[in-house]
Amino acid sequence: MNRVVVVGASAAGLAAVETLRREGFEGDLTLIGDEPYAPYDRPPLSKQILSRTWREDRLPLRSDEDLSALNVELRIGTEAIGVDTRARTVKIASGEALPYDGLIVATGVRPRALPTARGHLLRTLDDALNLRSRLEPGRHLLVVGAGFLGAEAAATARGIGCRVTLVEPAPVPLAHAVGEDVGRMLSTLHSERGVDLRTGTGVAEVIDDGVRLVGGEVIEADEVLVSVGSVPNTDWLEGSGLRLDDGLVCDEYCSAGPGVYAAGDVARWHNPLFGTSMRVEHRTHAAEQGMAAARNLLRGPQGRPFAPVPYFWSDQYDMKLQAYGYLRGHDEVALVEGDLDERRFIVAYRTGDRLTGVIAAGIAPRTLRSWRQAIARSAAWDEDPPTPSEPTRRAA
Amino acid sequence: MRVELDEPKCVASGQCVVEAPDVFDQRDEDGVAVVLDPHPPEELYDQVNEAVAICPAAALRLVRE
Numbered sequence: 001m002n003r004v005v006v007v008g009a010s011a012a013g014l015a016a017v018e019t020l021r022r023e024g025f026e027g028d029l030t031l032i033g034d035e036p037y038a039p040y041d042r043p044p045l046s047k048q049i050l051s052r053t054w055r056e057d058r059l060p061l062r063s064d065e066d067l068s069a070l071n072v073e074l075r076i077g078t079e080a081i082g083v084d085t086r087a088r089t090v091k092i093a094s095g096e097a098l099p100y101d102g103l104i105v106a107t108g109v110r111p112r113a114l115p116t117a118r119g120h121l122l123r124t125l126d127d128a129l130n131l132r133s134r135l136e137p138g139r140h141l142l143v144v145g146a147g148f149l150g151a152e153a154a155a156t157a158r159g160i161g162c163r164v165t166l167v168e169p170a171p172v173p174l175a176h177a178v179g180e181d182v183g184r185m186l187s188t189l190h191s192e193r194g195v196d197l198r199t200g201t202g203v204a205e206v207i208d209d210g211v212r213l214v215g216g217e218v219i220e221a222d223e224v225l226v227s228v229g230s231v232p233n234t235d236w237l238e239g240s241g242l243r244l245d246d247g248l249v250c251d252e253y254c255s256a257g258p259g260v261y262a263a264g265d266v267a268r269w270h271n272p273l274f275g276t277s278m279r280v281e282h283r284t285h286a287a288e289q290g291m292a293a294a295r296n297l298l299r300g301p302q303g304r305p306f307a308p309v310p311y312f313w314s315d316q317y318d319m320k321l322q323a324y325g326y327l328r329g330h331d332e333v334a335l336v337e338g339d340l341d342e343r344r345f346i347v348a349y350r351t352g353d354r355l356t357g358v359i360a361a362g363i364a365p366r367t368l369r370s371w372r373q374a375i376a377r378s379a380a381w382d383e384d385p386p387t388p389s390e391p392t393r394r395a396a
Numbered sequence: 397m398r399v400e401l402d403e404p405k406c407v408a409s410g411q412c413v414v415e416a417p418d419v420f421d422q423r424d425e426d427g428v429a430v431v432l433d434p435h436p437p438e439e440l441y442d443q444v445n446e447a448v449a450i451c452p453a454a455a456l457r458l459v460r461e
Contacts, residue, residue: 015449022445041454043407043452043453061454283452284409284450288450291446291449311411311452313407313409313452322408322409365408365410365413365424365427366424369410369414
């Protein structure tokens with residue numbers, strides 16, 4: 001293998017590039033990104049960047065020095081528009097075709113827009129700077145969609161003194177993801193902090209001075225942020241012969257076809273730990289899968305299945321939520337420690353007869369890690385709760 | 397080699413402790429990472445590299461001295 005092209009210059013793509021070098025790949029390495037920036041971190045966009053707590057110069061994931069030590073051809077502001085899997089070339093917007101022996105696809109997701117495509121979106125640094133420039137104390141921000149991103153942006157906007165309305169079509173925000181009880185706790189948290197939360201309310205379109213609801217009512221606002229989920233960036237792979245189905249479809253080795261691997265938000269792969277196909281849009285996952293895809297590309301038949309315990313966190317006001325495992329499609333949710341109202345708790349998720357996830361706030365790190373270990377070893381639901389004394393074990 | 401932690405960046409995910417439990421721990425009160433061994437032995441470099449790469453806040457570095 002002499003030439004590797006990595007498409008997507010964010011957390012997953014960067015992790016792939018670093019891993020290739022660390023594992024001894026000495027050939028030509030190209031990292032392509034469509035944004036005009038070197039790899040930077042996205043989670044702070046809805047928090048420290050929006051709140052002006054951090055300047056943008058804290059976002060780069062690596063220093064210039066670290067990047068140049070990687071000996072990678074970094075092509076930022078470059079859009080990949082196609083791949084020829086037979087000739088093994090990636091076509092970029094300029095018309096140039098870049099040959100590869102190995103290709104890692106890490107093109108992430110883009111925010112879903114509402115029909116008129118108006119309102120702010122929040123995915124890139126430019127999005128965040130644009131929204132930030134419009135937020136001042138007393139201004140009214142309306143957030144469409146109370147998922148984790150929308151909820152974090154709402155919390156940050158309250159922190160800078162904006163009036164905030166949070167509009168969500170579901171009766172309980174995030175209930176499909178974390179269950180009704182945790183969803184209700186989050187609703188209470190936002191209401192307590194003065195967010196006007198309107199659940200069971202669908203937005204039809206963004207208009208000049210706010211939004212028009214499905215029923216025709218208009219809610220006026222100075223700024224509208226649309227955070228209604230995301231779409232995997234796979235358009236450029238149409239017609240390539242690679243399988244696309246809500247993401248680039250991969251096997252348990254993160255392989256999508258001969259010499260082609262995928263990592264991060266864009267990758268739908270089979271996670272053998274949970275026995276299901278999944279696509280995970282979390283920051284830690286992007287790095288983890290970037291590393292796994294790079295290793296498996298180099299190892300070929302000696303590769304290892306990628307079987308992680310997904311992890312995410314969400315900062316809302318002074319509460320940090322942390323979750324391990326795969327919560328989607330759970331059969332049962334149970335409070336196993338603490339109290340939701342006190343915002344110190346562990347909630348566990350059962351799928352079939354297994355413990356498949358936990359979500360927690362205000363819990364000692366050692367205790368939480370012991371639950372992670374229990375998920376990693378596929379603990380049965382009716383086992384005794386894990387204890388912090390359990391020795392730390394590395395994930396498969 | 398020396399392990400550096402940019403503490404204000406740490407998001408308390410604890411991923412470093414999972415990867416390299418002999419080198420990192422977390423503070424009980426807020427989960428922020430603690431470097432137990434800033435000069436880990438060479439046999440732990442792989443684990444530390446893994447922890448640096450997986451840190452969701454890019455708060456860790458392993459630097460040559």
